[in-house]
Amino acid sequence: MTFTSPVASEQARFIEGVAGSLSSFLSEQRGVMATVSPDVDPLIGAISSLVTGGKRLRALMCYWGWRGAGGPAEDPDIVTAGCALELFQAAALIHDDIIDRSDTRRGGPSVHKRFSQLHETSGWALDSEHFGDAAAILTGDLCLSFSEEAFSDIGTRAASGSPARRIFNVMRAEVMAGQYLDILEEVAGPVRDRAGSVNRARSIIRYKSAKYSMEHPLALGGALAGASAELLAGYSGFSLPLGEAFQMRDDVLGVFGDPATTGKPAGDDLREGKRTVLVGFALNQASAAEAAYLDRMLGNPGLAGEDVARIRHLMVDCGALDATESLIAQLSTDAFEALERLPLDGLALQALGQLAEAAVSRAA
Amino acid sequence: MTFTSPVASEQARFIEGVAGSLSSFLSEQRGVMATVSPDVDPLIGAISSLVTGGKRLRALMCYWGWRGAGGPAEDPDIVTAGCALELFQAAALIHDDIIDRSDTRRGGPSVHKRFSQLHETSGWALDSEHFGDAAAILTGDLCLSFSEEAFSDIGTRAASGSPARRIFNVMRAEVMAGQYLDILEEVAGPVRDRAGSVNRARSIIRYKSAKYSMEHPLALGGALAGASAELLAGYSGFSLPLGEAFQMRDDVLGVFGDPATTGKPAGDDLREGKRTVLVGFALNQASAAEAAYLDRMLGNPGLAGEDVARIRHLMVDCGALDATESLIAQLSTDAFEALERLPLDGLALQALGQLAEAAVSRAA
Known part of the structure; x- marks a missing residue:
């Protein structure tokens, strides 16, 4: 696989599209959350940093499934579908890491660990570990809802x-x-x-x-x-x-x-x-x-x-x-x-x- | 509020519609789960028993919001919306009870407690409490997905x-x-x-x-x-x-x-x-x-x-x-x-x- 192969360059364009779309989706959500309270920002921060990394395996499978069935290379719907899959995967990872008691994810702290660290560095009261788990349950739920929101944004092709x-x-x-x-x-x-x-x-x-x-x-x-x-x-x-x-x-x-x-x-x-x-x-x-x-x-x-x-x-x-x-x-x-x-x-x-x-x- | 008031009888018909629709939705999902493994049945069981009770407050607010805006009394779309709200509420309760460490819900054990009890009565290994929490996280996620599935079933009126x-x-x-x-x-x-x-x-x-x-x-x-x-x-x-x-x-x-x-x-x-x-x-x-x-x-x-x-x-x-x-x-x-x-x-x-x-x- 050379740097300039047609597959690689088409994939790179798609991945870039998904990354851009995720970033504008999440900054819109950040705006909605800001109207609630600035305190809520760490939830969006945790989701953002999670969807920034990863191999995008599921999004790529989806893309080539689409292309193989005759879908055109530059179509916003397939990019939106890729975003929905990446958001779903992020939600699954957040909850998985609580379930598996994993403190690291992609080289950094897992989401529940981020929140328990936030608790500790802020000098808050009560149990930092329980706070971390609770906050990560809610962050995963939010991310799961985002995934669905993105999926329904596809419109007709993904309608009921x-x-x-x-x-x-x-x-x-x-x-x-x-x-x-x-x-x-x-x-x-x-x-x-x-x-x-x-x-x-x-x-x-x-x-x-x-x-x-x-x-x-x-x-x-x-x-x-x-x-x-x-x-x-x-x-x-x-x-x-x-x-x-x-x-x-x-x-x-x-x-x-x-x-x-x-x-x-x-x-x-x-x-x-x-x-x-x-x-x-x-x-x-x-x-x-x-x-x-x-x-x-x-x-x-x-x-x-x-x-x-x-x-x-x-x-x-x-x-x-x-x-x-x-x-x-x-x-x-x-x-x-x-x-x-x-x-x-x-x-x-x-x-x-x-x-x-x-x-x-x-x-x- | 007398038993036969027009409000009460119309509400009763709506609630009955929501209950019936929830029950057929969940029995369909139970069928999907059965193709995976009979072991998964307790997840559906937990959701079913949770959506059976409750005051249906949110579904009723939704119903009267609909009726007040001129929606007809007998319309499947508003029943489906009521189901989506009830399923969402059930998902929120399942995760809430983990977060609040509540062992009871509506007079029975909360979902995480049900699963830790299942663990204990089955004589399974390792930590029953952690198993209960993990299983309830997954059950809540499933229920959240069901809520969305029901909501999108409304179709055009709830489209992107x-x-x-x-x-x-x-x-x-x-x-x-x-x-x-x-x-x-x-x-x-x-x-x-x-x-x-x-x-x-x-x-x-x-x-x-x-x-x-x-x-x-x-x-x-x-x-x-x-x-x-x-x-x-x-x-x-x-x-x-x-x-x-x-x-x-x-x-x-x-x-x-x-x-x-x-x-x-x-x-x-x-x-x-x-x-x-x-x-x-x-x-x-x-x-x-x-x-x-x-x-x-x-x-x-x-x-x-x-x-x-x-x-x-x-x-x-x-x-x-x-x-x-x-x-x-x-x-x-x-x-x-x-x-x-x-x-x-x-x-x-x-x-x-x-x-x-x-x-x-x-x-x-």
Whole structure:
């Protein structure tokens, strides 16, 4: 991918459009909030700084879904859809970080941490941590409303009853369901049958990540451009296995990744008790003693570096890492084969191929 | 208000329509969730039980705003708008109860409490309280999305750019801003100037409650029926002071109400550290020693019955209760006078009068 490739330059224009549109949307909202009270400004500040970063993966999937279905390159509707997706993602991250007790996000403090720091530096009374969580719940709610406001701004193409609106609705409901399954498995996994753990983990991945990050954004872009049911089905055949592979790569990095590259402390997924496909394979393939040890360590916030090292070893030794890597390889192959079969012009095909490549081969 | 009055029977038909529509909306969503996993059902269960109860105050304000602006009695659009408002209110309550650490709601466990109880009775691992909060954050998010989905189902009348859509957007943003001001005052109030506390409390009331519960729902109904800017301004003149009086009545009941009638333990607002108008008057009118005592007690979760009694006494003795009651009386008078000036037919006028009466004179 050279700097001046047609895909890169078209993507850059779109991303710039989304960034500009987000910035004017949020400064308008900042004005509305200023009429309430200057005290409310930190909520908009937190949202702004969150939507400034990120890979814009969902917006890009949506864009190429649109272009692949014949949508024109410079159209305000697809930019607005990109904004709605980015705002939704920001809202999800804000609440996720409370749920996962993550204090950092994209190299800075997470939103609840920003507010608890504001509490501390301001010398306010009562509990700074509770204030941080409460303020972040409200900021996430505000951002979720903004996302919807942006989505409805698309107008006719996203009106009630339209395929795009239907996809947007299902996307929201399914990702929340998937996140619930994720936190449920953390607590219920230890008392559920171990043999089912890989399947349960795959179901979590599908709803919390693959559909939300890949399948629905791509379909949304397609639907906004009037894609046929056949094209949308073809999109799913590509994006669903891709999204599963993407999330499984993330899960492998969560245990085996280099903290210097991923930006997350090694083993944090284990401390949170995430029961991923990798963990599921390990629970089933390790010796009884090792599986019991792993089960005991999952969700232990005090997990030390040596425990993480021991867990890595057992995951390698019992073949769980290999099994996960083969599954990622298989899903990637399925995705790329499905991509080949899509009736797309060169540019969209190339762009989706690049996004797919980046999704499954990344190191961070 | 007799059982068979025209207002009562028309309201009953509308409420029945909203209840029926909520029930079919949620059973459709339950179907969508079932395709994800049966494990997700408790999220819908929690939302269903929450929207089953309640006074439907916002839906009724919306209805009479619609009727007053000439909307016909039997119209599916106003029923859908009522559903959207009820779902929004349910979402707000779910997150509010996490923020306020309230374990009960409408006589039953609050949503986060339901989930932590589910955790305990299921014998799941790790922290039941954290699981409860996390699950309730997600349930609230889902419910917020449902609210929007219902609102967009109204179609053309609520399409992007319409006055109704604008009101709905502003309503959401303002109530979240108001809730933030509320939690901010709990922690920042103790270190801010005491003289400004009544004004800050009134600003919180305006955004968190008066606009959200009264002004916006009434305006929304009006806007959906095509109300003129003049009528909407008239609606505001009535509903804004009414909403302020309504919330101040609530705050008085939070300290002086009978737990048997309110359903909430006496003094819970004090334990949460709510800095209401009543508290603001007390901080300014009590002796220095008593004000310092009150300041120290606010937000103290271990506040005992004798402390609550002492605070009640000081609020009476320093005239804070009287000052609050006069303000409620003044705002009520303003509201009723504005109501008289509204160009409404007999039925809408009568209905709004009854709603207003119930709002300011209630004991629970």
